[in-house]
Amino acid sequence: MKALINVKPSPEQLALFSRSSAGVEVIRGAAGSGKTTTALLKLRSAAGFYLNREKKRPTPGPVNILVLTFNRTLRGYIAELTERQFAGEPLVKLDFYTFNKWAQHLTGAQGIIDIAGTAGHLKSLAGRMKMDADFVVDEAGYVLGRFEPDKLDDYLTARRDGRGITPRMERPARQRLLDEVIRPYNEMKRARKLLDWNDLAAKLSAKTLRQYDVIVVDETQDFSGNEIRAVLNQRSEDATVTFVLDSAQRIYSRNFTWSEVGVNLRPEKSSRLQTNYRNTREIAQFASAMLTGLTLDDNGTMPNFDSARSNGVKPFVVTGDYPAQLRWAVDYVKRIDLTKESVAFLHPKIWFRDLKPLLQSLKLGYVEITGEPNWPQGPENIALCSVHSSKGLEFDHVIMIGLDGSILDISAPKDDSDEDQGSDEYELSARLRRLIAMGIGRAKESVVLGFKTSDTPDIMRFIDNGLYTEVKV
Numbered sequence: 001m002k003a004l005i006n007v008k009p010s011p012e013q014l015a016l017f018s019r020s021s022a023g024v025e026v027i028r029g030a031a032g033s034g035k036t037t038t039a040l041l042k043l044r045s046a047a048g049f050y051l052n053r054e055k056k057r058p059t060p061g062p063v064n065i066l067v068l069t070f071n072r073t074l075r076g077y078i079a080e081l082t083e084r085q086f087a088g089e090p091l092v093k094l095d096f097y098t099f100n101k102w103a104q105h106l107t108g109a110q111g112i113i114d115i116a117g118t119a120g121h122l123k124s125l126a127g128r129m130k131m132d133a134d135f136v137v138d139e140a141g142y143v144l145g146r147f148e149p150d151k152l153d154d155y156l157t158a159r160r161d162g163r164g165i166t167p168r169m170e171r172p173a174r175q176r177l178l179d180e181v182i183r184p185y186n187e188m189k190r191a192r193k194l195l196d197w198n199d200l201a202a203k204l205s206a207k208t209l210r211q212y213d214v215i216v217v218d219e220t221q222d223f224s225g226n227e228i229r230a231v232l233n234q235r236s237e238d239a240t241v242t243f244v245l246d247s248a249q250r251i252y253s254r255n256f257t258w259s260e261v262g263v264n265l266r267p268e269k270s271s272r273l274q275t276n277y278r279n280t281r282e283i284a285q286f287a288s289a290m291l292t293g294l295t296l297d298d299n300g301t302m303p304n305f306d307s308a309r310s311n312g313v314k315p316f317v318v319t320g321d322y323p324a325q326l327r328w329a330v331d332y333v334k335r336i337d338l339t340k341e342s343v344a345f346l347h348p349k350i351w352f353r354d355l356k357p358l359l360q361s362l363k364l365g366y367v368e369i370t371g372e373p374n375w376p377q378g379p380e381n382i383a384l385c386s387v388h389s390s391k392g393l394e395f396d397h398v399i400m401i402g403l404d405g406s407i408l409d410i411s412a413p414k415d416d417s418d419e420d421q422g423s424d425e426y427e428l429s430a431r432l433r434r435l436i437a438m439g440i441g442r443a444k445e446s447v448v449l450g451f452k453t454s455d456t457p458d459i460m461r462f463i464d465n466g467l468y469t470e471v472k473v
Helices: 011-017 035-055 072-086 099-107 115-126 133-146 149-156 171-192 197-206 225-232 281-290 322-334 355-361 427-440 458-462
Strands: 023-029 063-069 092-098 212-217 235-245 270-273 276-280 308-310 316-319 343-347 382-386 395-400 443-451 469-472
Touching: 023 035, 035 063, 035 212, 035 235, 063 099, 072 092, 092 099, 099 197, 099 225, 115 133, 115 171, 133 149, 133 171, 133 197, 133 225, 133 427, 149 171, 197 225, 212 225, 225 235, 276 281, 276 443, 281 308, 281 427, 281 443, 281 458, 316 322, 322 355, 322 395, 322 443, 355 382, 395 427, 427 443, 427 458
Parallel strands: 023 235, 023 270, 063 092, 063 212, 212 235, 276 308, 316 443, 316 469, 343 382, 343 395, 395 443
Antiparallel strands: none
């Protein structure tokens, strides 16, 4: 499977590498602006500085480097491009992990409650509150990840950044969430001597187990506040730390402010990448429309179709029953030169049961990459992947069919005080829009979306008809 990132700096990126110095740097940028490429270039530049310094010493010591990604698929993708850079450098000690694997590696913890287990426990407690259970679970996860374990009461007065406006969470509701859901959950863990992933982040926030000279964290917008504290607590005294992020692509219940995780972000240590190197104008405009009306914080950047690299074909929206969508999509793939270009079939629920036998019957080789820790080395240039796991990746063509309303739509709980605007800012539905826009933004050349004519997803109401070519099948 080809990895598309070309690690060659643009003039915009070169300006970032002329100032290698200790401290924390934040690089923001929209989908397609070269954030991951920038992270790799920053890594190479910073590592070179520390290597040269060590080699000048009478007894050179190791240069400890940490690279963190949010999911295993992205880890495999970046590792494919990163590990080559330090081959033959015995002084380089490179740790390349997702956060959870890294935290488990450092702490040696075993028997951890997995993410689904945590959600299940929280949901069993959510019934105590007269609110949508999924929202309660999501809010509890947000609180547990953002605030330090002994400072949970800070939630009572903190701004709920990145949580939308529906449903409202006034102080009495926040107090009930703490008392009836979060604290009982924590007490259950203590009684049973259990740990969850957030506990590991909290442990690393309090205890230094390694001292890294160079740290690069990609897709930081989906790390929690406690995870960022844990990373910062494992740096050496003069370390260089680079966080790369875009909150417009945040697809999990995570958010934090730089000041609350202990970062005093100076202007010269903050950058924003504006040029869209990946997408055509048509793809960038389509993705941007998907985010219409969503409030972005300072860490978010809208896809910039004005700065896109070129013009191309409009995205295709294929409407009809699923077998017809599938036939059209596969016929479309057959017209692509798969020796030179890559195709990704993405789906939020990884529903590829009918696709795989059809590709096999046509002798179209494919790889399944969701959650895979290593980037596939074979000649197949068709990937099957969840939309979540496509975060940070790049393909020539992206196809997302079977996006019916029954799969994508999440209705906001009724909030009588905000009937006119609540649904668009409800965090769970807003996150779904960011997820699909992120998937669209993986594409360089073309995008295909498909759904049943009788079950159009709500997200399409944000897309002007002139932004795509409709295909009825």
